[in-house]
Structure formats: C-alpha cells, structure tokens
Amino acid sequence: MSQRSPSFMPTTPPASSSAPYLQADQLGKFYGENRVLNGISFSLERGKCLALLGPSGCGKSTLLNILAGLLPADEGRVLLDGKVIEEAVTGVSLPAQHRRFSVVFQDLSLWPHMTVAENVGFGLDNQRLADDEKHRRVDEALKRVEIYPLRHRHPATLSGGQQQRVAIARAIVVEPSVLLMDEPLAALDANLRETMRDEIAGLIRRLNITTIYVTHDHTEALTIAHQVAVMNEGNIEQIAAPRKIYDEPATTFVASFLGSANAFLYTYEMQALQNSSGEALFPPRPVSTQHCYLMVRREHVRIIPVGQADEFPIEDLIQWKATCVKNTFSGERYEVQAVTAKGEVFRGFTREPLPLDQPVLVEFDPRQVMLVEK
Numbered sequence: 602m603s604q605r606s607p608s609f610m611p612t613t614p615p616a617s618s619s620a621p622y623l624q625a626d627q628l629g630k631f632y633g634e635n636r637v638l639n640g641i642s643f644s645l646e647r648g649k650c651l652a653l654l655g656p657s658g659c660g661k662s663t664l665l666n667i668l669a670g671l672l673p674a675d676e677g678r679v680l681l682d683g684k685v686i687e688e689a690v691t692g693v694s695l696p697a698q699h700r701r702f703s704v705v706f707q708d709l710s711l712w713p714h715m716t717v718a719e720n721v722g723f724g725l726d727n728q729r730l731a732d733d734e735k736h737r738r739v740d741e742a743l744k745r746v747e748i749y750p751l752r753h754r755h756p757a758t759l760s761g762g763q764q765q766r767v768a769i770a771r772a773i774v775v776e777p778s779v780l781l782m783d784e785p786l787a788a789l790d791a792n793l794r795e796t797m798r799d800e801i802a803g804l805i806r807r808l809n810i811t812t813i814y815v816t817h818d819h820t821e822a823l824t825i826a827h828q829v830a831v832m833n834e835g836n837i838e839q840i841a842a843p844r845k846i847y848d849e850p851a852t853t854f855v856a857s858f859l860g861s862a863n864a865f866l867y868t869y870e871m872q873a874l875q876n877s878s879g880e881a882l883f884p885p886r887p888v889s890t891q892h893c894y895l896m897v898r899r900e901h902v903r904i905i906p907v908g909q910a911d912e913f914p915i916e917d918l919i920q921w922k923a924t925c926v927k928n929t930f931s932g933e934r935y936e937v938q939a940v941t942a943k944g945e946v947f948r949g950f951t952r953e954p955l956p957l958d959q960p961v962l963v964e965f966d967p968r969q970v971m972l973v974e975k
C-alpha cells in the first residue's frame with residue numbers, strides 16, 4: 602500500500618557535501634516464488650554516477666524500477682537525501698512523480714511529429730509554467746547538451762547521437778533529483794556506441810546530476826561511472842570505483858565479467874610457481890584459504906613458441922609449458938588458446954597464428970595475477 606507524502610521535496614545540500622544522496626538498504630524483490638533481488642545495498646553521493654553492471658536477467662531493470670517508484674520493493678528501503686521514499690515494512694512508497702527521477706530508456710521514445718524543442722518541452726507540460734519560463738528552461742537544457750542549433754528540427758532528421766542528446770535534454774529539463782539511464786546505448790551500432798559512450802561520460806561529469814546507469818557492457822560502465830556495482834543473480838557481488846573493480850575483483854564472477862580472464866585453481870601445492878632461476882614467485886600475498894583462484898587477464902598473457910622464448914629469456918615471469926590448441930582471428934589480432942599438461946586453459950593474443958598441437962610457453966608476470974578467494 603502506498604502512502605503519499607505530498608509535502609516531500611528533496612532539499613539541496615551544499616555542493617561539497619559527501620553525505621549519501623541516494624541510498625538503497627537491503628532491497629529485495631520477488632516475482633511469485635522467484636527471488637530476483639537479494640539484499641541490494643548501495644549509497645551514492647550527490648552528483649556522482651553509479652553503474653549497475655551485470656548480465657541479462659540479473660535484476661538491473663527491476664532495481665531501477667524500484668528506485669524510480671514504478672515497482673514496489675518487497676524488502677528493504679530507499680532513501681533520497683536522508684528521507685525514506687520507499688520502505689517495504691511500512692508500505693511507504695513516494696509516488697514516482699514526487700521522486701522527480703527522470704528516465705532515459707534504450708528506445709529514447711521521442712515524438713516524431715514534434716520538433717526537438719517541443720520534445721524537450723513536453724516534459725514540462727504538467728508543471729504549469731509560464732511560457733517564458735518554459736522556453737528559458739528548454740533553451741537551457743538544449744544548450745547544456747549542445748544541441749540548441751537543432752531545436753527546430755524533427756527527430757527523424759537527426760543522427761542517432763543527436764537523438765540521444767534530445768532524450769537526455771528532455772530528462773534533465775525537469776531538473777530531476779536523479780537521472781536513471783537504462784541501457785541508453787544498446788540500440789546504437791558499434792561505432793556510434795563508442796563515440797556516444799565518451800560523450801555521455803563527459804556530459805555526466807559536466808551536468809553534475811546524480812545518475813544511475815544500467816548496462817551489461819563493462820567498458821561503458823568503467824568509462825562512464827564513478828562507482829560500479831557488479832550484479833549477478835539478484836546480488837551485488839562488488840561495488841567500487843572502476844579502477845579498483847578492474848584491478849582487484851572480489852570474486853571470479855567480477856573478474857570474468859570485466860574482461861575475459863584466465864582462471865585456475867590455486868592450492869598450496871602450486872607454491873612451486875617459480876621463475877627461471879628457481880625462485881618461488883607465489884603466493885604474492887598471504888592467502889587465508891587453502892583454495893582460491895589465480896586469475897590473469899588475456900591481455901597480460903604471452904603465448905610464444907618454445908624456440909622463440911629461449912631467444913629472449915625474461916626473469917621473474919611465470920612460464921608454463923603448454924600446447925597450442927586453437928587460433929581465432931578477430932580482425933586486429935589472433936586469440937590463441939593453449940592447454941597445459943594439467944588441463945589449465947590459457948588465452949592470450951598474438952599478431953600471427955601459432956602452429957597447432959605444437960609446444961608453446963605461457964608467460965605472465967606474477968604482479969599481474971589477481972588472487973580471488975571466491
């Protein structure tokens with residue numbers, strides 16, 4: 602049951618405040634018997650961007666809809682600027698229109714018969730503003746996303762990237778408390794997606810609007826967000842700054858999802874990992890459990906024919922003997938697969954394909970190895 606709180610208005614704390622602005626606290630959601638969100642918690646400072654990153658079906662859109670007030674939470678609560686706007690146990694649910702969250706969807710939903718300015722102004726229609734004020738707000742939003750000169754055009758005459766900006770202008774013209782972006786680049790072709798990714802990253806920093814950005818693309822999340830929450834099966838597996846998520850993944854799932862990683866099970870038997878002088882290279886730090894995973898990203902693995910390796914001996918690299926089993930051409934390079942006698946599979950990149958079924962050396966620097974205990 603929903604309790605309206607019409608007097609609620611998010612107040613504006615000083616810009617320097619580092620207090621959480623948007624908080625999720627142990628959010629849970631079921632569809633029938635099926636639990637789709639499990640104890641989701643995060644806090645986000647005003648003006649920062651949090652990416653919800655995860656595979657299809659992990660619960661990103663469900664979480665976004667709860668935050669937006671489009672779906673009730675079954676457990677936990679949401680706070681905006683320190684005030685409860687959603688709480689399962691009390692049934693408090695501030696209606697969506699009072700939360701002042703704006704959503705940019707993947708399909709953009711622009712009106713084809715309206716000009717750019719009319720599309721942007723549409724969001725203000727139910728605010729009963731004087732015409733002058735409405736025009737001022739629309740012009741300002743168009744200037745902020747740098748499409749003011751296009752204001753008299755119709756969406757069909759704009760490029761995909763320009764349409765994207767119209768959708769963002771329409772979302773920000775209402776001065777939202779939080780901007781929610783649900784896979785906004787998913788419908789664009791690969792080249793435009795890359796350009797728009799960089800543009801949105803710049804825009805988010807310039808606009809200084811608290812933003813939740815939903816994506817299944819790790820590059821988008823790492824480029825655009827200040828914080829990344831990696832979701833898997835209704836849980837947040839790790840939440841941290843992009844660099845930390847990439848360099849220090851908390852789980853094997855996070856490491857794999859953020860760029861394909863080679864993984865192999867570490868046990869104490871493997872302390873025998875040595876360099877060519879016989880010095881032990883592992884473990885790089887004390888390990889609290891007997892079993893954990895060593896992970897090394899493909900870009901840090903060198904796979905070379907045995908003969909070549911002898912020409913350029915490098916100290917302090919881990920070198921394992923393996924056999925080349927596959928070369929896959931991807932345009933710029935080959936992805937080579939090699940299997941060790943124990944069955945560990947390694948993938949690395951080469952400029953040329955390597956002879957199949959021939960011995961190779963798999964080399965990597967122990968400093969590039971991630972130790973993941975889960």
Ligand SMILES: Nc1ncnc2c1ncn2[C@@H]1O[C@H](COP(=O)(O)OP(=O)(O)OP(=O)(O)O)[C@@H](O)[C@H]1O
Binds near residue numbers: 637659660664
């Ligand atoms: N209305 C619904 N009724 C029943 N199950 C649902 C409903 N909506 C979503 N689900 C299920 O809830 C889970 C989470 O779905 P959700 O759409 O939140 O995932 P997602 O991470 O956003 O996926 P995608 O990236 O494919 O959009 C999925 O298993 C989905 O099948």
